[in-house]
Amino acid sequence: AAAMINRYVSLGNRLTTPVLNALGTRYLCLLNATELNAIDTNSLKTAALDPSACSQTTKDILYNKAKRALSDQHNSRAYYLLIKPYLGGAPGIDLKALGKDRVNMDIETFTKLRRESLMDLTPAEVKDLLGVNLSQLKAVQNVSPVKDWIQKQKQSELDKLQIGLSGGLPDGYINFVTPKFQPPSSAPLGAVAMVFHVLPALLLSFLMMFVLS
Structure with a gap:
């Protein structure tokens, strides 16, 4: 099937709604970047696709194409329902x-949702996004990427959601950063030893000049 799709696209054909529906999710996830870009943008308005099981690269490409296809409906309630997949x-x-x-x-x-995108959201923004479904977040608090998101938030901010989330950062938490030390000098040991040998003499000379001046 993959070879047939590749041949179909290589002949200059676009992947339209009937073709996409015939492929289904299973084969949709097998499409490479070239084949995904051959999808007719407007077909995403009506194709019944569910790319949730596909690779992140596939999801990213399809989202951008769907967003362009639905740009004329961006301010309507229908936009969310169409872009949701x-x-x-x-x-x-x-x-x-x-x-x-x-x-x-x-x-x-x-x-x-994409993990990196979820990490960008504050608890208040998640509340706005979920709306009436906010209380359901408690049931998935131990499921990634929700668990990862919770661990990044201050517990005091999570408490403001009033749904019993736990596992956030305590107030006053300090994120310690391991200091980076300079790597050892690549100079020969003999040269390093000479520096340590000469240094006291130089320091003594400097102090003598300071006292006598």
Whole structure:
């Protein structure tokens, strides 16, 4: 099937809605970047796709194509419903925008968001994004990437959500950074030893000059 798809695309054909629906999710995830870019952008408005099981690269490409396809509906309620299958490739800034639109994201979609994007969100922004579904976050607090997100937040900020989340950073937490030491000099040991031998004499000479001046 992969060879057939590659041949189809190499002949200059676009992957339209009927083709995508025929491929299904299984083969969608096998498409390479060239084949994904051959997808007709407008077909993502009507194709029944679920790329949640695909690689992150595939999700990113499909999200960007879907976002362009739906740009004329960005301010409508329908936009969220249409873009939802592709949100696994959405950057943090776009998730914040959806939160401002009060989309009431379901928890299943939330747990499939890109980890790096989720890490960009504050507890208040997550509250805006989930809306009426916020209480369901408690049930998945030990599931990645939600668990990773919780561990990055201050516990006092998580407490403001009033849903019983635990595992955040305590107030006053200091993130210690291991100091970086200069690597040992590559100079020969003899040269290093000479420096330590000469240094006291130089220091003594300097002090004598200071006293006599």
